Amino acid sequence: MSNLDAKIPEGPIAEKWTNHKNNINLVNPANKRLIDVIIIGTGLAGGSAAASLAEMGYNVKAFAFQDSPRRAHSIAAQGGINASKNYQNDGDSDYRLFYDTVKGGDYRSREANVYRLAEVSGNIIDQCVAQGVPFARDYGGLLDNRSFGGVLVSRTFYARGQTGQQLLLGAYSALSRQIGKGKVKMYNRHEMLDVVIVDGKARGIIARNLITGEIQRHSAHAVVIASGGYGNVFFLSTNAMGSNATAAWKAHKRGAYFANPCFTQIHPTCIPVSGDHQSKLTLMSESLRNDGRIWVPLKLEDAKAIQQGNLKPTDIAEENRDYFLERRYPAFGNLVPRDVASRAAKERCDAGHGVNATGEAVYLDFMDAFIRYGKEQAHVKGLDGEDKDLVIKLGKAVIEEKYGNLFQMYEKIIDENPYETPMMIYPAVHYTMGGIWVDYNLMTTVPGLYVLGEANFSDHGANRLGASALMQGLADGYFVLPYTIGDFLADDIRTGTIPIDSPEFDEAEKKVKDSIATFLTNDGDNSVDHYHKLLGKIMWDKVGMARNDKHLKESIVEIKALREEFHKGVFVPGKDEGMNTELEKALRVSDFFELAELFAMDALKRTESCGGHYREESVTPEGEALRDDENFAYVSAWEYKGEPSESVLHKEELKFEFIELKQRSYK
Amino acid sequence: MNLTLKIWRQNGPKDKGRMETYPISDVSPDMSFLEMLDVLNESLVAKREEPVAFDHDCREGICGTCSLHINGEAHGPDRAITTCQLHMRKFKEGETIYIEPWRAKAFPVIKDLIVDREAFERIQQAGGFVSVNTSGNTQDANNLPIPKVDADLAFDAAACIGCGACVATCKNASAMLFVSAKVSQFALLPQGKVEAKERVLNMVHQMDLEGFGSCTNTGACEVECPKEISLDNIARLNREYLCATLSSE
Incomplete structure (x- = not known):
């Protein structure tokens, strides 16, 4: 094999x-x-x-x-x-x-x-x-x-x-x-x-x-x-x-x-994108899902009104809220694993129920936690547990002790007080499980x-x-x-110092110098970030949280075309001597382009859904990810052959001798 | 928002450097300060000019890379944050904003707003550690109970991100808050006691060699510190140092 x-x-x-x-x-x-x-x-x-x-x-x-x-x-x-x-x-x-x-x-x-x-x-x-x-x-x-x-x-x-x-x-x-x-x-x-x-x-x-x-x-x-x-x-x-x-x-x-x-x-609890100027996304710790409840408006017209700024989340009555994780996964509720929570949020937003001006956010609401903790505190302190304002005040103090720094971070970025109005969150890219293939010795x-x-x-x-x-x-x-x-x-132990004047070092150094020279003499018009943002958009839209055959095939063509445009159209100011931050970015983004293509090819090849990789073609009748152990219980290891598109797939078969394979369920 | 930026430009360590003026429009109040600089740099590249070089990395206030002196304040007008956590809503329409690098003899400018903070590295290397080698045979972690109060105080000191705002804001360019944070972390923990004397002497000696100024207890460092490292640490450093000097041979 x-x-x-x-x-x-x-x-x-x-x-x-x-x-x-x-x-x-x-x-x-x-x-x-x-x-x-x-x-x-x-x-x-x-x-x-x-x-x-x-x-x-x-x-x-x-x-x-x-x-x-x-x-x-x-x-x-x-x-x-x-x-x-x-x-x-x-x-x-x-x-x-x-x-x-x-x-x-x-x-x-x-x-x-x-x-x-x-x-x-x-x-x-x-x-x-x-x-x-x-x-x-x-x-x-x-x-x-x-x-x-x-x-x-x-x-x-x-x-x-x-x-x-x-x-x-x-x-x-x-x-x-x-x-x-x-x-x-x-x-x-x-x-x-x-x-x-x-x-x-x-x-x-x-x-x-x-x-x-x-x-x-x-x-x-x-x-x-x-x-x-x-x-x-x-x-x-x-x-x-x-x-x-x-x-x-x-x-x-x-x-x-x-x-x-x-x-x-894709991590479910990040602060949503606020505009085109955005440079990075900020994570809010997973621990918040212990106490926050995730919801979107049940009615489309309410969602639209919120997106347009005509309604506030606190205006939506309890019966008009859809706590979609609790509805779909009664056993684990808001504490389902990251991949499951992220997909469910995207599904609701794609259906038009998202909040924020962009429609790409869901609420993470702590009101129930304020009341729960508040009543507990009122009981402990012998205060009036029926006084709603007092209960909420006591509850907020408990939440502040547990998550104060996160609430403060949220307020600095969004300029809204999360003690008064629910937080808005949306999934964001966080970690890559894939990487260079290594054996047991690394x-x-x-x-x-x-x-x-x-x-x-x-x-x-x-x-x-x-x-x-x-x-x-x-x-x-x-x-x-x-x-x-x-x-x-x-x-x-007897090899001695490896000399650096060998033809191999000459070749590698020349290659690096040539690629730097090519960028610095390129007569383009657009910045590196311009292309990086376009690449990110293709990846997020077509190789993101939910993937399918059609989009993946399109993405491979688009990534390749954009890579060619990047090499023709990018402008890198400055010289190779001294500090040149634009040149650093150009060299990195040029590698991201090649990696992106292999990324999409790998996603296309793996027609099962597993973990963070969700193929719309491989889904249970209830809409959950469906693994295919018969055909995909392997590590795909790609060998480079001069172009990402020519990469050759090798497979390391995964044998499970000590654990029985089961379909994950969080219902 | 429309703003006027006055930014320090300096081609390299040997260049004299000067303030340059850049008008900028269409700034959203929701942008972070560094995203506003990204927008400026995009426009400079579009005009085939060199963008302003500034240090930044995590953009969530923990790596300690970003380092701007904004309107005369390290990390700008807000408190307990780094520059990357500063948002444009803290500024007014039409305002002129002065942006400079950290200013200290021990932090030479590399380019524009980027300075060299290797002096901090050398101070760490002089003693900012517990001499314990990696092995699978250290004693079980719970064999060493540490009172929660001490552990929490050690954590408060260990929260320092090494950005250098304390030096930049000090009229003497003193690095006492930075050094005291590391000395305090270990002074408060039993693991650090064994080498406490050497540590404080070596780190302070290295600090002096690097050309940082002396501490005159103005407390400006504590005010500007994005992690709110307390002046108490400086007092603890002084005590540690005094004890070490008096008891050394």
Whole structure:
């Protein structure tokens, strides 16, 4: 079926990782000093890997396009990090975390990788606490947990609404310590523009110094890419402005297969788009769905009046509101998984029931929570539980304590007080489960080239559960790569420094310089953003939350045509010397165009619905996503052949030996 | 809205730099300040001019990249936010807005509104960590109970995003609030106690080497800090420093 060997160790699932660690090659401490490793990206995955490898003795060169490793977009994660510690004594275990993650991913992830993730999850918490990460604690001084979507236990560790920030600062502190010791050479404001393959192995990169514009050659015995996801292919997403796919895409073009590019997570609770000037979307934590109820007006004329500004949500009587998640999914209600909630909101808005001037928003209403908490407080304090104004006032205080920072953030952006009127929310692109194909060792199809974190594909299948991204990034960087990379590097103890004057480096450098020169001499009229926005529109309209054969075929043609227009019509001011922010964008967007085409091809090929990938042709009679395990229980891994349209599909069959495949139901 | 922008333009570190005037129209009050600059840059590119370079990334107030001095205030007129969270509704029709980079000797300008904050990196590298290697064998996290009050205070200090507003707003360009936030986080936690003395001495020494000014307790940093890091941290830093100096050999 394929030439892909995932190198999954033999044995029972709970013993695979231990057995594997016992049997792979190691590099002795003295020899580690002779070996160089390049790491691209310094978020949770890259930052933790750089620190760990340097502590072990390797010479590390780390690269970040930001001005500090601490600014990688892992910093923006809000909710928390999962670990199967079972501190709450609610029956959690490695197996349960493994099971929830595979099921949540709609059975499209690799069992062995996910089990390992669950197995090391507890160590991550120990490690972070030892570093001084200030997790939330209870009054007994022990660590606190909360619950997240799609699971039945409380296993999420958190640091207020800034868990990503605190974990990243932990990894950053470990990294800073190694930079201070000289074991990591840190290249801030440097962007990798190509990977260099020598004798079939990844042996270096071409990077651009974003301050001086200098094109540099860097060699190493292995290259690790941890550059995050590609959500910005949609232009509007919850990603940072600089988040890009260039490092991953260049690796793909040099021989690393790209897996499941169509698996994208659309997060249901984001602040809606307000106009054409919008540059990015802001997430409101999933935790809000614990207390907020989602609704739209039942009557079309009410929806229209709201869109035109003639009615307010508070004018709509209870019987004229459609709490559509509670109606469709009585068992899970407002707490259905992200993919299900997003699609249901889109369905209502497409039917004309949306709110906001754009008609693309639904309400997230806290009034019932105000009353519920208020009555509780009135009872506790011995006050009059029938006094409605008092009850609501008391309830608002409770909500403020739980979500105050989110309510404030909403008010700053929308200029409406969410304590007085329901919030408006709409789904937005948030995370990409797809990424570069890696084997059990996190190595790509190119020997010596490793990919970690969101940039790889292996752990989240077709839908990621909340609080699992941070877990995967740190697991890969702290606890997986440091072991598995030794297996490859053990052969390089006598290799010596890789020279940078080889023809392979010449070729790669020339290619980068040529593409920069082409952009700077192009006689076009439009800005990079102009084309990026058009690309995002095609992706959102035709390759977004609901996909079908006709739209996908159209999108492939349109993306290709727009790519040609982009290369003819883009204008990039300035020079290659010195800082040139427009040139940086042009190089990134040019890769997004190629990736977008492969993305649509992958979505077209997969005619089943699974997780975040919803094909309108594969739906149950009740309108729910219908998986096709007989034909699609595989990872699609695409090989680059000169043009995205010529890419060749390889399949890694997914075998489920430890979990029984079931159709997900949240009714 | 119609506005007049006065923006600092500087081609590179060696260029002298100057204020330039740009009229801008059709600004929506719902735009963020950086989206307003995006619109300006689109119009500059359309006229084949170089856009204004400014630092930004997450645009949700947490990465600490954005860094503008707006009408003489770090991160603009609103409180407890970063520039990317500032919205145009905070300005009046017809207003003239002055936009400058962070001004400090230790933060040299790279281009236009972008400054070099590597000095902060070097301070972190001098001691902003707990010396614990990665391993799967650290003790179980719950073997180290920490009083909630201490954990919460440590979190308040750890919330610093390293943007540099404290330095930019200080008349002495002092980095005391930034350094004190990191020193405090570890001083409040048992994990940080072992190296507390060396940490504070090394970080303060590096801060002085970088050319930041001294603290004269004006409190301006606390006012402009987007994460509302408290001046109490500076007091804690001073105490830590004093104890370390008195007890060192």
